[in-house]
Amino acid sequence: MILIPVFGIGAQTPEEEKRALEDELKKLEAQITQYEQDVTKTKKEKQTLQSRIQALKGEIQKLDLQISQGNLMIRDLGVQIKDTEKSVSTTEQQIGRYRERLAVIMRRLQGENQKSLIEILLGENELSDFFSNFVALERLNVQNQKLLASIKDLRGYLEEQKVSLADEKEDLEKVVSVQLLQKQRNVAAQKEQQTVLKQTEGKEQTYQQLLATSRQKAAEIRARIFELIGVPNAPTFGEAAELAKYVETVTNIRAAFLLAVLTQESNIGKNVGQCYLKNPDTGAGTIAYNGKTVSKVMHPSRDAPHFLRITKELGRDPFGTAVSCPIPTVGGYGGAMGPGQFIPSTWVLIESKLKAVTGGNVDPWSIKDSFMATGIFLRDLGGVTNEWSAAMKYFSGSSWSKYEEFYGNSVMALANRYQQDIEIISQ
Template identity: 50%
Template sequence: MLKISQLIAYFILLSAVFLLPASLRGELVFLSAQSEVLTQTQEREILEKQLRELEGQIANIENDITKTQQEKDTLNNRIAILRNQLRRLDLQIEQSNILIGDLRSQIQDTSLSIERTSAEVEKAKDQIAEVLRHMYEESQKSKIEIVLTSGTLSDFFSSLAALAAVNVRLDELRGNLEELNDYLNNQQTALQSEKESEENFVKIQLLQKQESQALQVQTQQLLTETQGREVEYQRMLADTQRRAKEIRNRIFELIGVPDAPTFGEAVEIAKWAGAQAGVRPALLLAILTQESNLGKNVGQCNVADTTSGASVGINTGRRFSNGMHPKRDLPPFLVITRDLQRDPLSTPVSCPIAGLGGYGGAMGPAQFIPSTWMLYKARLDGLLGRPADPWNIKDAFLASALYLADSGATTQTYNAEWCAAQRYFSGRCGTTYRFYGDSVMSLAARYEQDIKTLESAR
């Protein structure tokens, strides 16, 4: 059994380990060697320099594109624009690679920090428990027993004073343990945020690669159709009726529906949905194109387990333990499918991105997760006069239109629509994932021209 003097010495040792000065509490027990900190700083400077250089190159290319667009619409200029757009996408993909790599490094560091903090928390708990046990044993002694074992009266009063001091120190140690727990919670929140950012940048990169492939095909088709001759290109531009027919009959691909509409049909649905919410049809078409592109990239799954939310790839058979969020989205998904008399195990939802920690489970062309769909269900049911179906094209268009309207798109200015697109993707208006908003607005501009071509050919 420890004597009071030994207990005090033991406690002072604990204090030295856990009671750090306030100036050091931000780091607690995770201070790196100075050389390592410098290395991390240097790495950060190199990374930021690379990103600045890429931003500069992208800005130069964008200036070239803008300048060429203001010139006469010739075949050479059109090809130059397409090739510059491809160069810009290559740089943006490189930019995404750097950002994803940096995020993965941050995730690794944060995960390590969480492991260390968790170990320190458990260690602190064990040592506090040990001190409390010894204090309890000492408190069970009677004052007479303490007097008899203290030797002198002076020792007796010293022992009582020491016990009081230990109580004060114990309170400090408990406070420090609370700080450790707070730090751990903050680190866990940071880790979740880093993982969400990684997932979003991977989605952005998927869109960039898909857009690059589409531009390559578009460039080759243009060269093939014109045979590289200006006269053929000008004839194509002048043939409004032919262009209108091609635009009208073009398939408007949507994720999660078996029979995709033509572009002409999609325009009519977008006009109807846009009128209900005050949203520009071209913006709505652009959002649904972008979301369908994302859905095609991640693939389609079926929920395989209505308890855990695990899913399985429809075409691949690959099983995902993180198919759908078991608490946030699985319960509303089961409600949605039940109300629509759909089999929850054979209704398509998006797969999660392989290798990442996020969840899949987005539904239909609008790619709403079930919990978000439920926020709009009552309004949708009221406007439609029946239970809204995420996999119904008309319902999906209307849901997207309402979301965009709630996000500020009703003013129909460039900035407001861009912000609404950003909120559709990440829940907030910011420049972190600006490619999504930029791409949506570029698509919307193209669709606006297509709609005008259709209307002028009537």
């Protein structure tokens, strides 16, 4: 459920409305935290599902290859079995022919054995011819017996090979059947995971929408709270601390560090400049308290055009609005505006970000706007993680000499003191 703030209900005083909005903001921030956790959780679930789906896809592809390989092997074994059956059949035919030959030889041998001596003497020219013929038949019989035994061995081997190939083919068919079953299970699991993934993606999108809506409402409440904070042009430390603590909730810039930078720049709004721009074409101007002409009050091309636009939009007199004077010992130009001492060309860089927070027009001379602008700028300079470096960049840009490091050191010393003060007044 999204809590929608309603501003200005009934006859609330600004302070009552501010407290009510702060309570509402706490609830929204709790919701935002929960939605962020939900988004993170669903993202992890989605990643896990995507990984599982990818793994199943790989397993299915692997099984497809194994099944194809198995089917090829089964077909090859089938061919081998047919060839073996053909060889067995040919061997059987050979065995039959050799048996017939052996039968003929055996009959002839038997016939020779049954002849009487008279038949042998009368039937043969010589006795030696009879014995030679008999011995030849015996030798042929032995050779045929050996060949028949060899062929029978071959038949036995082929029969065993046929059985072995058939068993191997049957085992392989079982493996392929199991692989097909596993593939079906993996495909079903993949479809189920894809369905869950779609549901998870839908949940993530819903949480993202809720998170975006909650963040938008929180931003609206923060802008209204910021609008309700009433501080004078030069606030007391307690007022400045409250404002800085609020800026910290938006920018994550430590309140004590923010106050230290603003103290270093303008003594928290008490010294916003002592010069007036008089000639935007040259950047020359005057000192406010004595009217003395000063050159380099503002950079004529980099800053003056922006300054004229800013003051015009705010209804300010560009030639009667105080800006910082140039520092003779340092060189360069003056022209910094308001408590945050932004030069116009830097102000325009963060102007849109500041408007996004405050929800309206912004003024570099406003205490509230300058506090928030300084917090945003310090955040962009890396001040959340490295305060000293951000302070130096605020003062000197991206590079500085060791002689300028006094600024960062002074800011950090002030920040340490302010941190103690804030902790005391917060008790």
